[in-house]
Amino acid sequence: MFGNNELLNLFTGQETPFYYYDLKLLKQTLHEAKVAADKRGFHVHYALKANFNSRVLAVIQAMGFGADCVSGNEVQRSIDTGFAADKITFAGVGKSDKEIVMALKHRIFAFNVESIQELEVINELAGQHGERANVSLRINPNVDANTHHYITTGLDENKFGVPNSELEKAAAVIKTCAHIDLVGLHFHVGSQITDLNVFKSLCVKVNEWKNWFEERGTYIRIINVGGGLGVDYNNPDGNPIADFEAYFDVFDKFLERNAQQEVHFELGRALVAQCGTLVSKVLYTKSGAKKNFLILDAGMTELMRPALYQAYHKIERVGESSTEEQLNYDVVGPICESSDSFGKEVLLPVSKRGDLIAIRTAGAYGEVMASNYNLRDEIRYLYSE
Ligand code: LLP
Numbered sequence: 001m002f003g004n005n006e007l008l009n010l011f012t013g014q015e016t017p018f019y020y021y022d023l024k025l026l027k028q029t030l031h032e033a034k035v036a037a038d039k040r041g042f043h044v045h046y047a048l049k050a051n052f053n054s055r056v057l058a059v060i061q062a063m064g065f066g067a068d069c070v071s072g073n074e075v076q077r078s079i080d081t082g083f084a085a086d087k088i089t090f091a092g093v094g095k096s097d098k099e100i101v102m103a104l105k106h107r108i109f110a111f112n113v114e115s116i117q118e119l120e121v122i123n124e125l126a127g128q129h130g131e132r133a134n135v136s137l138r139i140n141p142n143v144d145a146n147t148h149h150y151i152t153t154g155l156d157e158n159k160f161g162v163p164n165s166e167l168e169k170a171a172a173v174i175k176t177c178a179h180i181d182l183v184g185l186h187f188h189v190g191s192q193i194t195d196l197n198v199f200k201s202l203c204v205k206v207n208e209w210k211n212w213f214e215e216r217g218t219y220i221r222i223i224n225v226g227g228g229l230g231v232d233y234n235n236p237d238g239n240p241i242a243d244f245e246a247y248f249d250v251f252d253k254f255l256e257r258n259a260q261q262e263v264h265f266e267l268g269r270a271l272v273a274q275c276g277t278l279v280s281k282v283l284y285t286k287s288g289a290k291k292n293f294l295i296l297d298a299g300m301t302e303l304m305r306p307a308l309y310q311a312y313h314k315i316e317r318v319g320e321s322s323t324e325e326q327l328n329y330d331v332v333g334p335i336c337e338s339s340d341s342f343g344k345e346v347l348l349p350v351s352k353r354g355d356l357i358a359i360r361t362a363g364a365y366g367e368v369m370a371s372n373y374n375l376r377d378e379i380r381y382l383y384s385e
Helices: 005-011 023-039 054-062 072-081 097-105 116-128 164-176 197-215 244-254 305-309
Strands: 018-022 043-047 066-069 088-090 110-113 133-138 180-186 222-224 262-267 276-287 292-296 315-317 326-332 341-349 356-359 380-384
Touching (some): 005 380, 018 023, 023 043, 023 054, 023 380, 054 072, 066 072, 072 088, 072 097, 097 116, 116 133, 133 164, 197 244, 315 341
Parallel strands (some): 018 380, 043 066, 043 262, 066 088, 088 110, 110 133, 133 180, 180 222, 222 262, 292 326
Antiparallel strands (some): 276 292, 315 356
């Protein structure tokens, strides 16, 4: 897609590096997700952590999604963007007292609670401030997400959720808390999950735990199954929109529920990954003893995923190729770290100083994870509608 001159013309003259957001693709993606969810009566909360760029967020809010937040600032950003407070959830293993109080005052929909101690703290703070809190208890279901170990969250060794061995106690503690209402159960097993069987295994565990609570006389109104749907990093133009129909279908088929029970999702990556591209300029080309290097003006400070998780992002030169000749390049950034690399042995048309390079599928966990290490400039943006 980036091998055309239309985008080259759009990008030429812009100061690099910048994130380019294709808002038309974003809207199409959101539309498909919404239609597939609405059809089944499912509720989707957008996981802000994936991308909280203000333009991107405004589009998501306007399409009627809820917001899944993991900090007080994300809660505030959602409110400021116009998300309804009763569609905001607040998750995370380490919510501070200040963040909890702020969310209580905004009367958000629910806290996804990750430990017994957190239940007690929310109860106490709600009491002190004359508020009530809805809570969903996050259960660690011990389901292997078959994804990178850094983004697996639902195994016994992970820090997330209440372990099975503590649930009896958690259920008893909830009954003693006068200022909280247990409204739901919450699960999330990991991110970039492309094997839908993982979600089927999750449904089996969710059914077990829901029954477990109901057998003890605790009615569960909300079943929150988290996010995690993966996208195609290898072929962003082939399948730019994830198969939301197939994804929601798994839950529709395998989650046991009655007509009053709501199913909630917290999708991040699948909604925003493909609409974002990091666009960078070749600063230098260099032939090392063993390698050809393309040295870009973007680095791990703009997109950290390759350095942090050895994540693959498709790399393309922007614009039609005037040369048939191709070379294998190590595509690297300017940061003083050897891990500051976007890809090794990447086959690209022979490139020169000043050429534009597109690093694809960078809309999720890209801009939000940027840093100013090496005292780098603030990241820039460009949008198309
Ligand atoms: N809900 C919870 C509780 C989560 O922890 C996450 C992501 C989501 C929802 C959204 O998951 P998604 O639909 O985006 O997969 N920085 C990593 C990904 C970290 C994911 C953290 N949790 C990356 O660049 O791959």
